[in-house]
Amino acid sequence: xxxxxxxxxxxxxxxxxxxxxxxxxxxxxxxxxxxxxxxxxxxxxxxxxxxxxxxxxxxxxxxxxxxxxxxxxxxxxxxxxxxxxxxxxxxxxxxxxxxxxxxxxxxxxxxxxxxxxxxxxxxxxxxxxxxxxxxxxxxxxxxxxxxxxxxxxxxxxxxxxxxxxxxxxxxxxxxxxxxxxxxxxxxxxxxxxxxxxxxxxxxxxxxxxxxxxxxxxxxxxxxxxxxxxxxxxxxxxxxxxxxxxxxxxxxxxxxxxxxxxxxxxxxxxxxxxxxxxxxxxxxxxxxxxxxxxxxxxxxxxxxxxxxxxxxxxxxxxxxxxxxxxxxxxxxxxxxxxxxxxxxxxxxxxxxxxxxxxxxxxxxxxxxxxxxxxxxxxxxxxxxxxxxxxxxxx
Numbered sequence: 001x002x003x004x005x006x007x008x009x010x011x012x013x014x015x016x017x018x019x020x021x022x023x024x025x026x027x028x029x030x031x032x033x034x035x036x037x038x039x040x041x042x043x044x045x046x047x048x049x050x051x052x053x054x055x056x057x058x059x060x061x062x063x064x065x066x067x068x069x070x071x072x073x074x075x076x077x078x079x080x081x082x083x084x085x086x087x088x089x090x091x092x093x094x095x096x097x098x099x100x101x102x103x104x105x106x107x108x109x110x111x112x113x114x115x116x117x118x119x120x121x122x123x124x125x126x127x128x129x130x131x132x133x134x135x136x137x138x139x140x141x142x143x144x145x146x147x148x149x150x151x152x153x154x155x156x157x158x159x160x161x162x163x164x165x166x167x168x169x170x171x172x173x174x175x176x177x178x179x180x181x182x183x184x185x186x187x188x189x190x191x192x193x194x195x196x197x198x199x200x201x202x203x204x205x206x207x208x209x210x211x212x213x214x215x216x217x218x219x220x221x222x223x224x225x226x227x228x229x230x231x232x233x234x235x236x237x238x239x240x241x242x243x244x245x246x247x248x249x250x251x252x253x254x255x256x257x258x259x260x261x262x263x264x265x266x267x268x269x270x271x272x273x274x275x276x277x278x279x280x281x282x283x284x285x286x287x288x289x290x291x292x293x294x295x296x297x298x299x300x301x302x303x304x305x306x307x308x309x310x311x312x313x314x315x316x317x318x319x320x321x322x323x324x325x326x327x328x329x330x331x332x333x334x335x336x337x338x339x340x341x342x343x344x345x346x347x348x349x350x351x352x353x354x355x356x357x358x359x360x361x362x363x364x365x366x367x368x369x370x371x372x373x374x375x376x377x378x379x380x381x382x383x384x385x386x387x388x389x390x391x392x393x
């Protein structure tokens with residue numbers, strides 16, 4: 001895919017640091033590094049799934065992409081145009097092409113407005129007059145997402161959670177966007193309703209040619225809807241691969257731990273003990289992330305190299321990028337021993353560290369050599385002064 005078409009969205013070194021201010025003068029004493037260096041692409045017509053623990057920066061990343069938040073650093077390119085620091089007037093024409101589905105269907109809808117005014121708001125803000133009138137288009141959108149068009153004059157409190165999420169989807173699709181960022185669109189819904197909303201998003205993608213960035217916690221939902229999946233941990237992407245490669249042979253230890261937590265719905269496995277990987281401890285604070293690899297405080301394969309040097313996101317397999325010094329499944333094995341997978345990065349990681357080791361000692365060498373010379377010269381000067389003073393006395 002990456003060789004034949006240009007990416008619809010390209011993110012390079014994306015950062016978002018929220019300042020921490022204390023005292024009477026509100027001076028900045030630190031920063032919450034919610035997103036700390038993301039690099040990925042999203043291609044037209046695909047669905048990029050984003051998974052990770054709570055607090056890893058998934059929702060912040062989605063709000064940065066849609067420019068609801070101002071990035072601290074990095075670049076966001078949409079269709080080749082840098083939108084990283086566009087103002088309100090500069091982003092207004094791009095709002096038609098980039099929309100967002102919010103997580104909370106209760107908090108994302110204004111309870112004082114009717115469904116008709118909520119779904120028609122994008123037309124008024126963008127000055128778009130749809131064919132047949134606004135009311136007819138809104139009713140068509142309501143029918144498209146599985147709601148009754150006659151509910152045009154009802155208020156959000158008259159609908160269930162799943163129906164409210166459908167209203168939010170209809171509002172996001174009103175201007176026929178090219179990119180839709182879905183921030184956990186089914187996490188607040190019942191399981192039966194989740195399947196309906198996920199199938200609805202799939203059908204709309206095929207019908208309208210949409211591109212999704214799908215943020216979720218449920219790994220089974222992400223596997224169902226995604227073409228490629230990015231795994232985030234503490235503000236960074238630790239693994240990015242296509243769906244099949246990620247679920248069949250995860251290479252990052254954190255990804256493997258996540259996959260081990262997914263239950264397998266197979267009656268034949270009843271009574272069979274699954275190989276569950278239990279991570280020790282909690283996620284470190286994003287205010288002061290650990291040095292080196294951010295996962296080394298909970299990783300069972302961590303070495304001194306992991307504690308001192310941050311691993312880059314490298315493509316170790318075609319289409320599979322991993323940020324790990326000691327990746328899993330490095331030799332194509334399904335479940336290798338932890339010690340057998342160190343061979344892949346041993347040749348890669350020492351290269352940048354070897355020239356850095358002697359650098360601090362080189363400038364110190366002449367300093368040590370000059371010290372005795374200066375000491376000897378001072379001693380000689382004091383002896384000469386003593387000899388000169390002796391006859392005078």
